[in-house]
Amino acid sequence: MIPGQAVEAVFREEHGRLLAALVRRFGDLDLAEEVTSEAIETALSRWPVDGVPPNPGAWLMTTARRKAVDRLRRDAALAARLAVLQVEADRAGPAPATDEFPDDRLQLFFTCAHPALAAEDRIALTLRCLGGLSTPEVARAFLVPTQTMAKRITRAKHRIRAARIPFRVPGPDELPHRLPVVLQAIYSIFTEGYAAKRTDLTGEAIRLARILRRLMPADREVAGLLALMLLTHARRWPAPDAAGDGAGPAGAADGGAALVGAAEEGAALVVVALTGGAAGFYGVQAAIAALHAEAPDPESADWPQIVALYDVLLSIAPSPVIAVNRAAAVAMRDGPEAGLALLDALAGEPLLRGYGPYTSARADLLSRLGRRGEAEEAYRAALRQAGTDAERAFLRDRIDRIDGIDRL
Amino acid sequence: MKYMLLIHAGAVDEQGGAAGCEPADWMAYDKQVQEAGILVAGESLADLVTATTVRVAADGTRTVTDGPFAETREVLGGFYVIDVPDLDAALDWAARCPGARDGSVVVRPVADFGA
Structure with a gap:
């Protein structure tokens, strides 16, 4: 017997490769999915008895292909339809070699x-x-x-x-x-x-x-996206309160070492993402995430650099949401008043109407400026716009703190 | 596989014709479609003021009205039916169509009851 988890891990890895190879071979996603599931089911019943074959991927592929051929023998209409597809596919480009098991994902x-x-x-x-x-x-x-x-x-x-959405990698254009x-x-x-x-x-x-x-491997934006996610993952969830309900995203079983590893891998990928051409949307965001990750606490982050990166990001993808983040960074660099002025200038943006993070960022700056009444009002508005329980708990805590100060 | 490209003009002039389209662009595009060997059919429609709408009620009463006039912003100005290998090829031809610049081109796969 082999442990169920090990089998599942093999299948999670193999599923996509197997499915992609079968879609290319037979040109039909439904058929490919059906025989991929059947091959995995067969493996689930056979491997615990017969043992895992030396090359599990090849075994699954052979089994799935055989099941597909059986299915096409039984279903002449499907076979005819796929034959037409094959002719069309050949028209679109030369048929690839089908005897090996390349990665078609x-x-x-x-x-x-x-x-x-x-x-x-x-x-x-x-x-x-x-x-x-x-x-x-x-x-x-x-x-x-x-x-x-x-x-x-x-x-x-x-x-x-x-x-007929095709199964192909788009051309350079x-x-x-x-x-x-x-x-x-x-x-x-x-x-x-x-x-x-x-x-x-x-x-x-x-x-x-x-x-x-x-x-x-040569695409810098793919590197940037992976870097952004690793660096975000490596940061603890934003702690909703001082007591720190900040359970790390990696969970208890996956300790600090894994998080450090993710942060280091992310930082190395940022360099890849930003080297050799104009910075991309994800590369710049990853660079911002890396600056956050480097700082031992928010106050000591390199805010001038973060503001500069937000400027680059806004030039690549103008968006009021990014402008809100930039305003928050300016507040860290130049003080809450400067940040609030930028946020207030965005008040007319239709996209920000009802956008919780905007209201909440404004509330935060008002509170830092000691404008407690306005801050509380803004936090209450943000509370109504909040989408998750965690956000609501965070905002309630902020309101309680303002009330607490008032009672002193 | 056949796809219909429904060409909608973004703006309509006083006569109900599509505005902002240069005839030379259209002639060049039409030539490209023909030379690529993908053309099944294609027509440019006369101005909207020439359109007539027919409806037959449940009791068989026939109603003929003039119009429809441009209540919506975009008006169907013409179409192509092309035969290309897949949706990406059809979308590429749609993107090259001059009508996609002034208005929009809707790509509809033609139903195939043969297979």
């Missing part, structure tokens, strides 16, 4: 995060196909019922088939438009996980970025 990343799919469908498919998460696991990631997620994945796969969509899908998995303090999701996003980095 890059194509799968671009199919799953195709801009013709809805943003949430891209995330769901990326988790399902490349992360190897089961449909119930993907549903848990989105906090929706399994049935809802099953429907969404089915609809997305139908769209891929009906509109398209890549600058397409890669950010893939990176966005991975980063969304991370930010969702981070907001909900779910290490399963943040860890999965980092794992996916590592795969992508192996597949695109």
Whole structure:
């Protein structure tokens, strides 16, 4: 017998590679998924009895291919449809050699995060196909019922088939438009996980970025995204109160050494991301995260440099949300008054209406300026806009502190 | 695989025709589509003021009205049907279409009941 966890780890690693190779071989995501699951089920029943084969990946691939061929023999209509697809695929480009087992996951990343799919469908498919998460696991990631997620994945796969979204890496002309969509899908998995303090999701996003980095070692933005996530992960969750409910994202089992490792790896990747060309969206954010990570406490961070990096970020991707972060950095550099002036200048931005972090940043600066009444009012407004329990607990604590000062 | 490119003009002039499109751009694009060997069909539509709407009610009553006039900002000005290997190829042709610059091009896969 082999321990269940070891088997699961093998399958998580192999699932994406197997699925990608089968999609390329048969040109159909549904068929590839079906036989990938069947091959893994077969392995689950056979390996504990027969032992794990010397090359588990090749064993799974052979088994899955055999199941696909069986399925095509039984289903003539499907076989005919796939034959047409094959002709079309050959028209689009020369057929690749199919006898070895190369890594086809890059194509799968671009199919799953195709801009013709809805943003949430891209995330769901990326988790399902490349992360190897089961449909119930993907549903848990989105906090929706399994049935809802099953429907969404089915609809997305139908769209891929009906509109013929291709399984290919975009050419150099398209890549600058397409890669950010893939990176966005991975980063969304991370930010969702981070907001909900779910290490399963943040860890999965980092794992996916590592795969992508192996597949695109020369791309600096991929390095930047991985760096950003590692450095963010290496910081403790922002402590909601002085008592420090700041359980580290790595959890108790994964101690400080792992966090230091992540921070060091992230810092090294920032250098890669910022060397050899214009800085990218993720590279600059990673550089900001690295400056935060370097500082023993927020006050001693290199705020002039952080403000300068926010200026670069705003020039790459103008956004009022980034302007809010820049204002907070200016407040650290030049004092709360300067930061507040910048925040107040953003008051008319429609995108910031009802945006909790904006209201909360304003409240923080008002409180630092001793304008307690206005600060409390702003914190209460932020409390109404807060999305998570952790945010609400943090804001209530702030309000209590202001009240406490008033009572003194 | 066949895709229909529905070309919507972003602005309409007083006669209901698409504004801001240079005929030379369209001729160049049309030539490219023809020379690529992907053209199935394609037409440019006459001004919107020439449009007529027909509806038949449940009881068989036929209603013919003039219009529709441009209540929405974007008006269908023409279409292409092209035969290309996949959606990415279709999207690329849509992006090169002059209509995508002044308005928008909607890409619709043509249903295939044969397979």
